[in-house]
Amino acid sequence: MMKKYIYKLIIFILLSIGFSLPACFAKGRGTTGANFLKIGVGARPLGMGGAFVAVADDANTIWWNPAGVATTKHKEMTLMHNEMGEDIRYQFLAYNQPVGKLRGGLGGSISYLSVSNIQGYSPGGTKTKKLRTYDLGISLCYGLRILPSVSGGINFKFINEKLAHKKDSTYAFDIGGLWKTPLSGLQLGFNIQNLGGGLKFIQERSSLPLNGKLGCAYEFKFFNAQSIVAVDVNIPVDYSVFVNGGVECKIYNLIALRAGFKSKDDLSSGLRLGIGIGGKNLVIDYSWLSRGDFEDSHRVSATLRFGREYEESMIEKDIKEHFERGKKYFYNGQILKAHREFKNILLVSPGHKGARDFMSRIEVSVEEVEVAKDIANFFSLGEKYYKKGDLISARAMFEDIIALNPDHQGAKDYINRIEQRFDEVVDSIFARGVSYYEQANYVKALVEMEKVLALNPNHQEVKEYVTLIENKQRELEKIKLALKKKQEEKRRNRKISTYLKKGLTYYQRKQWTKAIKSFNEVLVLTPDHKVALEHTVICYYEQGLILYGEDKLLEALHTFNNVLRLNPEHEQAQEQILRINEECKEKAEEYNRKGLVEYTRGNLKEAIEAWENALLFNPDLETAQRNLERARKEIKK
CATH class of the missing domain: 1.10.1200 (Non-ribosomal Peptide Synthetase Peptidyl Carrier Protein; Chain A)
Structure with a gap:
């Protein structure tokens, strides 16, 4: 067994040899390009001070340690927004999922840093227009489970950077490893970041910010809260060695409190704080970083877990x-x-x-003395429940004892007594329910009967009463519906009578418009009301005659058509419509001739108006239609 763990440790140490690479190529500060690759991702890891290379258990692991992708058990997506202050914003999106056929998992990420409102200057020092710069990183990641407790991963990156009007791109990769040690809860990890080429904008090529991470994480229970303590050591190519440390404490798997530090931070004390809120599927994380004289940095991320896995x-x-x-x-x-x-x-x-x-x-153990003591404790608890009158809890305790020791006579005796008490309680509740039933208080009666069934589901007489109560309630409901319908009918008839009376009053006064409105209210409530129909027809006809006498031909035509809508056999309305149609045609011809006169005078607007009026009176007048189309084309030129 020990040889097996030694073998795993040797493999992990061999994978970790590359951790010394950054020291081999050590350079001074400010000598690297694409420095956005140094910015940590995920509000959760950052809230832990950036100590995450050995934790690596969510979608952020693509950045922190690609080996963590091998241990992922479900599909997961995370999105982070980082307000860094001074018009600098950083976005990060990552996704990973397990792939059984590949003995590990796959993932990918996109990171984008943008800086706006940068003042540009000419070689002579004169201000020019505002400039904008951005950094873009796209990665594809594969994690492999080498052994049950050892995994490795590689993350391929495409890097694109724009500075003012200059752009350049390059490729890089990360290599990581994880080892779940024999000590329960302890995990070790390493990650070598940004192995690859550099970026060139004018003459010199700037190398990428190569960095080596080595970390350990210990997961444990702290007052029943799942907790993690993690420490990372970083060896960057352009900076001295520094340490990240952090803790996370989950409360009821709903709230996670985090704190961490960075040993060397030029802008702040190095303190980081964070919090996470969410359930099993969705978690919202937030982290805060003080930046001294600059604006504080706020990171917010959302992580979604989904899928059958x-x-x-x-x-x-x-x-x-x-x-x-x-x-x-x-x-x-x-x-x-x-x-x-x-x-x-x-x-x-x-x-x-x-x-x-x-x-x-x-x-087997239930026969032992220690178990007997434990049963005695539960027996005592059952007695307390019994004395308090909590018969349901007491019965549950004694039934649990019998499940472990079927021959426990004391528990059997108490169960028999509880059953007798149940019978007494059931009889009392049943009698109360019958009393409510006889008083026709069916709601309360049903409540009492349901209480009985909760205690004794097989009580046949109660079931019969429940059926009787439900039938009575249905009968009462029918009576209520009938009364409601009758009341609605009375209200409708009162409305009809009121509107009809008003309509007849307006009719006698020859106030045709008001009479029509009142009669229409009657017809809305009862479309076949004979008196309302007859008087509405007369009102429309009389109103049409008035409009015709005022030479309002189109309004009169519409009104006589309303007469025919209600009474298609109305001969007088038919005659009026024929007469008005003839007069409308004559009017249309007059307007057509007027349009021709105005057209010959060069008055296109007046001509168009005349022909439009002609078509109002006779939409089928083709000469007016052609003239109108010709005039509209000419007026557009």
């Missing part, structure tokens, strides 16, 4: 948590609690070997 991993995680709790209870002598945990596991995963083994051991 994620759901399965959550089930596996829940099973693992129940199993660990069950083991803890078992070895602490809390046999009943352990029994419940392993029982819950077997309900979800009946073939779980560990849970089945412990259940077998529990069945």
Whole structure:
């Protein structure tokens, strides 16, 4: 067994040899290009002070350690926005997922740094227009599980940088490794970042900011809160060695509190703080960094986990948590609690070997003295529940005892007494329900009967009463609906009577428009109302005659058409419509001739107006239509 772990350690050390590469090529400050590659990503890692190379357990691992992609158990996406101050913004998007056929996982990321409102200057020092610069990084990552506890990864990068009017691109890659040590919760990791070419803008080529990271992370329980302590050592090519450290503490798997530091920070004390809020699928993270005389830096990121693999991993995680709790209870002598945990596991995963083994051991252990003491404690608790009148909780405790020791006579006696008490309570509640039923208070009666069924689901007489109550409630509902319908009918008839009376009054006064409005209100409520229909027809006809007498031909035509809409056989309205149509044609001819006169005088607008009027009176007058089209074309020239 020891040889196996030594073998894994040797592999991990060989992978870590490359960690010394940055020191081999060490340069001074300010000698590298594409320095946006130094900016850490993810509000969660940054809230931990940037100590993440050995944690590497979410989509941010693409940047921090590509080997972490090999251990991913589900599809995951993260998006970060970083307000760095001074019009500098940094965005990062990453996605990874497990790929079983490749014995690991794949991922990709996009990072974008933009700086706006940079004042430009000419060679002579004169101000020019505002300039804008950006840095773009696109990466593809592959992580491989070399051994069950050792994984490696490589991250290929395309880098593009624009400075004012100059652009250049290059390629680079990162190499990382992770080792889950035999010590539970301890993990080691390394990452060599930005191996590759450089960028050239004018004459000299600037190398990339090569950096080596080596870190360790320890995961443990702190007052039942899942916690991580992590430390990273960085050896950059253009800077002295510095250390990042951080902690994370998850409370109820809903809130994560984070804090961290950076040993060498020219702009601040090095303190970082962060918080994460969310559930299993979505987490929102925030981190804060003080930057001395500059604006504070704020990072916000959102991480989304999804897919079938994620759901399965959550089930596996829940099973693992129940199993660990069950083991803890078992070895602490809390046999009943352990029994419940392993029982819950077997309900979800009946073939779980560990849970089945412990259940077998529990069945044997119930005969031991320690278990007897534990049962005695639960027996005492059951008695307390019984004395308080909490019969349901008391019965649950005694039934759990019998599940472990079927011959426990004391638990059996209490269960018999509880059943008798239940019968008394059931009879009392049932009598109260019957009383409510006889008083026709069916709502309260149903509530009481449902209480009885909660205690005794097989109570046949109660079931019969429930059926009777439901039938009575349906009958009452029908009566209520009938009364409601009758009331609505009365209200409708009152409205009809009111509108009809008003309409007849207006009719007698020959106020045709108001009369029509009132009669139409009647017809909305009852479309076949004979009196309203007859009087509406008369009102429309009389109104049409008035309009015709005022030479309002089109309005009169519309009004007589309303007469025919209500009474298609109305001969007088038909005659009026024929007469008006003839007069409309004559009017149209007059307007057409007027248009020709204005057209010959060169008055195109007046001609167009005349022909438009002609078509209002006779839309089928082709000569007016042609003349209008010709005039409109000419007026556009």
